[in-house]
Amino acid sequence: MKLEALAPEAPSIGSPFDLRVSKADKVDETDIRSALESGEWGFIHSFTTGSAVDGPGVRVVAWLTSCQFRCVYCHNPDTWKLTNGTPVRLDRAIDVVSQYKTSLRSMKGGLTVSGGEPLMQHRFLSKLFPAVHKLGIHTALETNGHLGERLSDDDLTSIDLVMLGLKAIEPGLHKRLTGVDNKDVHDFARRLAARKHPVWIRFVVVPGWTDDMGEVDRMADFVASLGNVLRVDILPFHQMGRFKWDKLGMEYRLHEAVPPSRETVDKVIARFRANGLKVV
Numbered sequence: 001m002k003l004e005a006l007a008p009e010a011p012s013i014g015s016p017f018d019l020r021v022s023k024a025d026k027v028d029e030t031d032i033r034s035a036l037e038s039g040e041w042g043f044i045h046s047f048t049t050g051s052a053v054d055g056p057g058v059r060v061v062a063w064l065t066s067c068q069f070r071c072v073y074c075h076n077p078d079t080w081k082l083t084n085g086t087p088v089r090l091d092r093a094i095d096v097v098s099q100y101k102t103s104l105r106s107m108k109g110g111l112t113v114s115g116g117e118p119l120m121q122h123r124f125l126s127k128l129f130p131a132v133h134k135l136g137i138h139t140a141l142e143t144n145g146h147l148g149e150r151l152s153d154d155d156l157t158s159i160d161l162v163m164l165g166l167k168a169i170e171p172g173l174h175k176r177l178t179g180v181d182n183k184d185v186h187d188f189a190r191r192l193a194a195r196k197h198p199v200w201i202r203f204v205v206v207p208g209w210t211d212d213m214g215e216v217d218r219m220a221d222f223v224a225s226l227g228n229v230l231r232v233d234i235l236p237f238h239q240m241g242r243f244k245w246d247k248l249g250m251e252y253r254l255h256e257a258v259p260p261s262r263e264t265v266d267k268v269i270a271r272f273r274a275n276g277l278k279v280v
């Protein structure tokens with residue numbers, strides 16, 4: 001099936017917590033490849049409007065599909081597969097954002113592109129961000145950072161804020177947690193630091209995985225050493241995505257895990273603050 005035949009009139013508005021699968025399974029492989037190469041199409045799980053937790057102010061969020069990480073705590077495993085997303089033309093995506101232009105500006109918000117891992121579709125981003133930026137809308141990229149080298153310095157000029165998810169500092173722990181090494185993530189963090197690019201760090205506290213205070217201290221040290229981090233979001237692990245793992249028939253290793261206690265979260269926050277970082 002050709003992409004054009006599948007393209008919806010309007011991109012799907014919804015929540016990242018909606019389970020979405022097989023939206024583009026029937027599209028020809030060659031069409032998918034050329035869409036990724038041209039950047040004229042994006043594969044999008046959903047658009048959320050009015051989000052107050054995905055960057056500064058009130059935001060439109062585009063949740064892109066495809067991710068190379070396999071985080072044990074991922075709450076959106078349906079975004080891992082590119083073809084679970086709906087193909088959306090670049091101009092339609094720009095239209096969606098521009099229709100909220102006035103309210104996004106008045107609520108000091110903007111567009112956040114999240115996922116999945118948006119940089120799996122970096123050519124789409126390289127076109128979407130400059131177009132939205134030109135409209136005077138604030139832009140943010142939420143990324144795991146592993147593919148940061150795919151962004152040119154020029155690309156970075158149209159991304160006002162990078163929200164970088166740091167999963168773990170110790171390489172072995174990072175590999176167990178995500179299935180992927182963290183060297184490239186750190187290289188991207190340092191590159192952003194060298195450019196003094198505005199960054200927020202996001203760190204998920206998962207009991208038994210990332211709540212060891214030695215690990216937290218090393219993470220806080222690393223983040224503080226960068227010098228360009230405007231704020232750190234400490235995110236307590238939750239079970240809102242568990243049903244997706246079950247419905248997708250995937251093995252979920254955190255069935256028994258419970259969210260961290262308030263005391264643990266406060267301890268983690270204190271360790272980051274002790275390094276002079278602003279924590280929310």
Ligand code: SF4
Pocket residue numbers: 067068069070071073074075076077079115116117144
């Ligand atoms: S990087 Fe994000 S989307 Fe990818 S597996 Fe990890 S939590 Fe899920």
